[in-house]
Amino acid sequence: MLELDEDDDLEVFSKDVTLTDGSSVSASLPTSPSSMTNQYRFEEESDARDIFVTVDNPESHVTALETFITYRVVTKTTRSDFDSCEYEVRRRYQDFLWLRDRLEETHPTLIVHPLPEKFVMKGMVERFNNDFIETRRKALHKFLCRIAEHSILSCNADFKIFLTAQAWELTSHKKQGPGLLSRMGDTVRAVAASVRGVKNRPEEFVAMQEYVDTFSQRMGSLDKVTQRIFKEMKEYLDDLKQYGPTYVLWSGSEEELVEPLKGVAGCIDKCCQATEEQLSQMSDNLVPLLHEYVLCSDTIKAVLRRRDNIQTEYEAKYDILVNKQADREALTETEDLSIMLGRLLGKVPEEARQQQEQRLHGQIEELKGEVEKLEDKVECANSALKGDWERWQSKMRGDVKAGFVSTAQKNIDYHEKCLAVWESFLTSVNADQSVEKSAGLNS
16 A cells, blocks of 8 residues: 655645644644653653754645645744744655755764655555644654754754745755765765775674664564554454444344344444554554664664764775885885886986885875874764664663553553453343343242
C-alpha cells in the first residue's frame, strides 16, 4: 500500500481533502507513555528550556502543477537573539528535509532526529489520506521538539531561520547554501574516504558500531513483527464486526434462544470496542515508537560513517606528510633524479639539492598546518559524537522502557475488559437457568 519514493512532498491527487486540525498541543500529541514521560521531563526541565515548538493545522494547497500540504509551525521563546517571543510560519515537508540536511552538514557527528519517510499512495488516497497526514504531522512535531531540546542543534542558525522566516525569505536563504559543485566535491571526498577506509578506528567507536548493528537488527525485527500483529488485529476486528450481527439475525428465528443470542452479540460488540481501543493505542504509541528507532539506527550508522570519513581524511593527509618528510631525509643520503637533471643543465649539485629541500620544506610546513587542522577536526568530531551518543542512549532507553510498560498495561486492560464482558454474560445465563430450573420444580 505504501512504497518509498523520492518526491519532495506528499502528493494529494484529490482536491476535496478534509484535514485533521490539531489546534492544541494536548490534543495533537499522542497519549502514549513516552509522551507522558516527555511531559514529566518537560515539567522538570521547563525552567531550563527557553524555546518550544508546535506543529499543527495541516492545510492543502492547490496549484496548477501540484497539490501539497503545509503545516503551521508555532514557536515560543525567551531567547535574546530572537526579535520576538512568538512566531508563526507555514512549512512544507521539503522545508523540513532542507533543515535536516543543513543540520547534518553543519554538525556531521551529532545525531539529528530522523524524519518520516516519503510515501506515494497507490489507489488509496481518499481512504487514508487524513490518517497519513496526521501521522506525518505528529512525526514532524517530534522532529522539531527533539531539535529544540538539543543544546547545540537548537542554537543552529538555519534552525532559527526555519522557525522565523516567511516563505519567500526561507526560499531566498536556501539559495545561499552550498552550490552544486561544492556538494559534488563533498560527495566525491566522502566516496574516496569510504573506499580508502579508516585505519585505526578507536575502540569506543568500534563498540558503538557493533551496538548499533545489533540494535538495528533487533529493533527491525520488533518493528516488522509488531506491524504484522497490528495488521492481523485489524483483520480480526473486521471479522468480529461481522460476527455480532450474525447472532442478532439468528435470534429472530430462535424464540427459545433470543436472550442468549442477543447477549452474545452484545458481548461481541463490547469486545469490538475494546479491540478498537487496543489498535488505537498500538497505532499511536508502540508502532511509531519502534519504527522511529529503526530510522534512528540508520541515522547513527550514517553519523559513524561521517566520523570515519573525517578520520580517514586526516590519516590520508598525515601519510602524505610522512612521505614528504621521508623524501627530505633521503636527500641527505643520496642524489635523486632532480640533482642529476641539475647536473645536465649545468647547475651545481648542491644548489639543486637546496632548491629541492626548500620546496619540500614549504610543502611540509603547509601539510603540517593542514594535518593539525584535521587533527583538531577529528577530536571535535569524536567529542561531539561521544556526548550525543550518551544523550541519545539515555533518551532511547527511557522511551522504549516507557513504551513497553504502557503496552503491557494496555494488554492487561484489554484482556480484562473482554474477560469481564464474557464473565458477566455467563453469570446472567447461569442466573436465568437457575430461575427456569426453580420454576420447573415448583410446577
